[in-house]
Amino acid sequence: SPAVTSKMSAVPHNTTVPVKGQSKPHTVEEMAGQWESFTFQPIRESQVSRAMTRRYFADLDKYAESDVVIIGAGSCGLSSAYCLAKARPDLRIAIIEAGVAPGGGAWLGGQLFSAMVMRKPADAFLRELDVPYEEDSDSGNYVVVKHAALFTSTLLSKVLAFPNVKLFNATAVEDLITRTDDKGGIRIAGVVTNWTLVSMHHDDQSCMDPNTINAPVIISTTGHDGPFGAFSVKRLVSMQVLQALGGMRGLDMNTAEDAIVKGTREIAPGLIVGGMELSEVDGANRMGPTFGAMALSGVRAAEVAAEIFEQ
Numbered sequence: 530s531p532a533v534t535s536k537m538s539a540v541p542h543n544t545t546v547p548v549k550g551q552s553k554p555h556t557v558e559e560m561a562g563q564w565e566s567f568t569f570q571p572i573r574e575s576q577v578s579r580a581m582t583r584r585y586f587a588d589l590d591k592y593a594e595s596d597v598v599i600i601g602a603g604s605c606g607l608s609s610a611y612c613l614a615k616a617r618p619d620l621r622i623a624i625i626e627a628g629v630a631p632g633g634g635a636w637l638g639g640q641l642f643s644a645m646v647m648r649k650p651a652d653a654f655l656r657e658l659d660v661p662y663e664e665d666s667d668s669g670n671y672v673v674v675k676h677a678a679l680f681t682s683t684l685l686s687k688v689l690a691f692p693n694v695k696l697f698n699a700t701a702v703e704d705l706i707t708r709t710d711d712k713g714g715i716r717i718a719g720v721v722t723n724w725t726l727v728s729m730h731h732d733d734q735s736c737m738d739p740n741t742i743n744a745p746v747i748i749s750t751t752g753h754d755g756p757f758g759a760f761s762v763k764r765l766v767s768m769q770v771l772q773a774l775g776g777m778r779g780l781d782m783n784t785a786e787d788a789i790v791k792g793t794r795e796i797a798p799g800l801i802v803g804g805m806e807l808s809e810v811d812g813a814n815r816m817g818p819t820f821g822a823m824a825l826s827g828v829r830a831a832e833v834a835a836e837i838f839e840q
């Protein structure tokens with residue numbers, strides 16, 4: 530677009546300015562049969578570096594004060610980001626994801642199988658996203674998306690397109706920022722972050738201090754216990770805000786999904802917990818390979834966050 534061209538040509542030390550107005554194929558179809566004369570527009574390496582770093586550092590600056598931080602970009606965190614960003618375009622939402630690839634466990638439906646099962650009424654969320662699905666013809670109680678990756682990639686692409694959302698991936702939340710009120714009560718007031726690769730090497734590297742994001746509302750959806758899982762609720766126990774965790778119980782799809790959706794709440798002032806992280810607090814069952822509760826817990830977490838801002 531003309532705006533991009535003019536910004537690019539304003540970059541200093543650019544000795545290879547793209548020639549404006551040069552006749553180049555505009556569509557993929559126009560490239561057909563043109564490969565002999567094919568060439569990319571020229572570029573200087575520093576332009577690529579600056580195109581990335583300028584934006585990243587501007588985002589770090591902007592999101593250092595966020596309205597909401599979502600910890601974990603699994604199916605619950607992404608669902609919650611989608612609903613909140615859509616309902617409240619005025620809120621600045623940072624998503625912190627420890628993995629390079631956002632999506633958590635939702636790239637497969639279960640084990641190594643592709644299809645993703647969602648029990649009704651979570652099919653409403655698929656219609657909201659415009660993700661196609663098949664009705665189960667026997668019971669009519671659940672629907673099936675042909676590949677979990679279709680759900681996750683669609684949700685992810687919609688979340689990333691919101692102008693009020695920034696995903697910081699390959700970044701881990703290492704701690705929570707807290708404030709103490711007059712009565713000694715603790716409020717969660719932000720997150721402490723580090724590159725995930727650094728977080729994983731605190732034992733064999735000298736201390737590399739982290740970074741911070743202030744936010745009045747945190748939505749934690751870090752999944753059940755594991756190397757990175759159940760992060761916030763484990764930290765609430767170690768800082769004595771929670772007495773103990775209930776511990777995720779065995780698999781029971783029927784009780785598990787209802788419990789997670791109904792239990793999604795502000796667990797400590799400023800900290801909403803959703804998805805499988807919640808099973809560790811409440812001693813709820815796991816549901817295994819059915820994802821309706823993750824989507825609807827995300828819907829509920831967004832609603833709880835919006836209610837806090839309306840108070």
Ligand code: AHZ
Pocket residue numbers: 600601602603604605606625626627628631632633634635700701702703750751752753757758759760803804805806815816817818819820823
């Ligand atoms: O990388 C984690 C994953 O993408 C990320 N995460 C965890 N700790 C983090 C930290 N900082 C930043 N400290 C962190 N990111 O959180 C994401 C969690 O995604 P998930 O898919 O594991 O959790 P979910 O609750 O969204 O979905 C759970 C899906 C499950 S588990 C299950 C069972 O075991 O029975 N069944 C279902 C449907």
